[in-house]
Amino acid sequence: MTTEVRPVPPAVEPPSAPLTEPVAPQGLSPAGRRRSLGVGKVIRWLLLLAFTVAFVYPLVWLVGASLKPKSQVFDNRLVPETIQWSNFQEVWNAGPVLRWLVNSVTVSVMAAVAVTLSSALVAFGFAYFRFRLRGPLFGLVLATMMLPGAVTMIPVYLIWHQVGLIDTQVPLWANNLFGSAFYIFLMRQFFLGIPRELFEAARIDGCSYLGLFRRIALPLCRPALIIVFIFELQASWSDLLKPLIYLQTEEYFTMPRGLKQIVDGFALSGEYHWEIAMAATLVATLPMIVVFAFGQRYFMEGLATTAKQG
Amino acid sequence: MGSRSLLQRREGRAAYLFIAPWIIGFLVFTAGPMVASLWLSFTDYSLVDPARSVGAANYQQLLEDPRVAKSLANTFVYAALFVPLGTVVALALAMLLQKVGRASGFFRTVFYLPVMTPAVAAGAMFLLLLNGQRGLVNQVLAWFGVTGPNWTSDPAWLKPSLAVVSLWTVGGSIIIYLAALNNVPRQLHEAALLDGAGPVRRFVSVTLPMISGALFFTIITHTIAAMQMFDQAYTMFYGPQQKSTASDESLVYMVYLFQNAFEFFKMGFASAMAWLLFVIILVITVIQVRVGNRFVYYEGESTR
């Protein structure tokens, strides 16, 4: 009762007042406009710039470091004194990197798709329907987030061992077929914001529950779906622990696991090749950056579409 | 049973169908291992030999081991530093982003970039940036006449350092807040303006309540994540090259748990630690939910 989670998610625009632009207005009165064109705007841009620098600097440094020879990696210069493209060559040659790239793409996409669909389904179940066990069950969902994975890791490993799926990529994404508490929570917030009238109207028209889900809930919450997809894509892409314990054959490795092999291979008898490690890190990270840079456009469009739906 | 209408029963059945994937997954992959780890917490399990039952000895040790209390305290301090700061910073940045118009795509990518950087590389970079003697952060502070502390070696500044590193990765929350902010109906703002409300008043009375759901979500999930923080602390202070100089001030709970599980061969004790953390997080979350229910604005459920 009081532990039942009934928060309000971001409200989705009711049909009677379509939003023509999803951005909040910038001071409509003339005085307001004049104010915001002045100091406010400058401050705003300065702040954004400052934070951009803060957020981006480490990455720019990473790019620089990946191009430096070993002796210069930590010299605090952003632009390398000597550019050594061969670092990337060495990383590329040190293992079947292309194969690992393909593996990572496969696994991450499967993981992301699986978790987005399953979490959405489950979240809808918790958001729309009213049933007795709703509160306690959702509490249980939340509770699964609270037990650190380190202690369930070995029992889970044993389960996969029983099924004979160690040294395959299946354990890396199959868990996602069943939804994940974090995303279920997130999507439920969004679904809860859809006004009930929309659903009632559709029910009267004879829509099935699945129809409600597919035709109303999903489209209206597209931004949430995209967010979940991207978050999970990122999480699965950069996960090292699961491949470390489940994969033994080099060919099945994902990028992080493969790169660990390369970096460790260079780090013999105490000498650590930081420039190789940085280049490897960049190779691992760049695909995700590219995907995100392009993908976030759809996210923006998703918002606009949401708003236009009458 | 008889008091439930046909509609309710049908709704119930349909609900369970929707939730079925999670229930199956829970029973197979979560419930079993959770029960297993609970059982393990009453054993002495070295991972090499089979587990041996020891009754409540592990739990007693939880009370006696000073490191448990210390790491718990460290984790609390860190969470208290990071959760409010992270929420405020992420919200502020999201609001800034909102007013930028077309360039916001670029900034969204920029702010999310840190989330995409692997923790190992981030840890190495921040050790450099935060270095008390030569790091960039202190150099920049020096421009403003501030003598920066020895972030990474002064015991008093270790947890703030961790908070700074975590702040760098709030990009995910920024995106969630952005979605929430963009969903605030424009005519509410317009109405408020017509009523003569200034920006602060508008923020407090219109924006905050409308995004309170997202705030609720992020605060709860950030707290849970902060209590379980591991990657940053481990890569900055407990990686192979740093390990020997680690101060007890930077020992967060999960790092100590990890050490017990995989370095001291005490998986049973680590499981007990995990369950203690579970209970603590549960209590905190329940409190947060109750408080949240009072402050979160109910809107989408007006027909209830």
Added chain:
Amino acid sequence: MGFGGEDEVGQSRIAAFKAAYPSVQVTNNKGDFDAQQFLTALASGNPPDLVYMDRNLIGTYAKKGAIVPLEDCISSQKVDTGQYREAAMKSVTLAGKVYGIPEFYIVTTNLVDTTSLQQAGVAVDDIQTKDWDALKATATKLFKRNGNKLERIGFDPKLPEYFPLWATANGATIIKDDGAPNLNDPKAVEALAYTVGLIDDQGGWTTFKSFRDSFDIFGEKNPLSAGSVAAFPMENWYVNVLRDFIGQGLKLDSTPFTNHDGAPVSMVGGSAWAIPKGAKNPTAACAWAKTMTDQATWMKAADARIAKVKKDNSFFTGLFTANKPADEAIRAKYLTDVPDPGFKRAIDNFYATLDSAVALAPSPAGAEIDAAWRSAVTRALSGQPAQQALDQAQKEAEAAFSKANGNG
């Protein structure tokens, strides 16, 4: 599991094994030893046949039964354990049983930046560890600071890692032969107090550590080249790194790290091959360990290293294998001319300490004892008196030791 083997020394030996045992299929799960990876595999009944780990982990893993005694392996494969250096064998032997085949031998000596010394008017021979008071004076003379910022450390005692070295040099045995801890031995306390004092005189721990953390160990601005450290004890592999910077003005020299009688002393590091419990093919695993570390194979590795050194237009800095006859043969054959006299002295010093290097006795509570003295040293550096810090460490270590022994 746990072996990368990517460089020419590793590759040549792997090739030697494959040539000797063509029918054995080798799958190498490459990457440094990771406890999570190994223990998960072990716990699920799916361990690798062979694991490569740091020698100072062997005691703990052996006591826990994670790795098995190698008596059968040694007798059936006729492994000559006498060829391995004593200190290396000591690290891998617990309660009289051998648990690992040692590989590599990492020793320490003092490395000195002559340029800094000349600037401060200090002679190279003043960098000595026989007379501790004199050393303190020398360090202070070499120490340079500019307000809040340190510019040069005179002598870095390398705390906390090298605490055992200082304790041993002072005559203490911090782990007794049966594995029992002896951390608050008065000589150990004295060593700790002295080295903490050294650091206090050179900026105090937090500033000292920040400064040290900012070093670029592998780069052009490495501490010796940049003059950030005038002298410190360092491991043998570092000479390989420094070799690249001779052309950029690095003037290296070296003095032995000695005890109060002037005899060289060093701790020993290195790795070992061990066979996990439940390994399915221990015979082949044993054959591998034996082949990787026998003299003939090491000679091939040295050949490969020399070839690379010639190609890089560089010089050979020694190969320290833990196999005594191999070491001597390689030294005789290949360590012919080292162009830089400072480097020559360094390499000679490393070789000189090989026979006298000691290893800490392995202990069933090895990991806990290690953790105990490390945090004691950190506490001492943060201000706690050395006696108190080590007393507490001894208490923790003894508790862990009796618990470990009580469990059989």
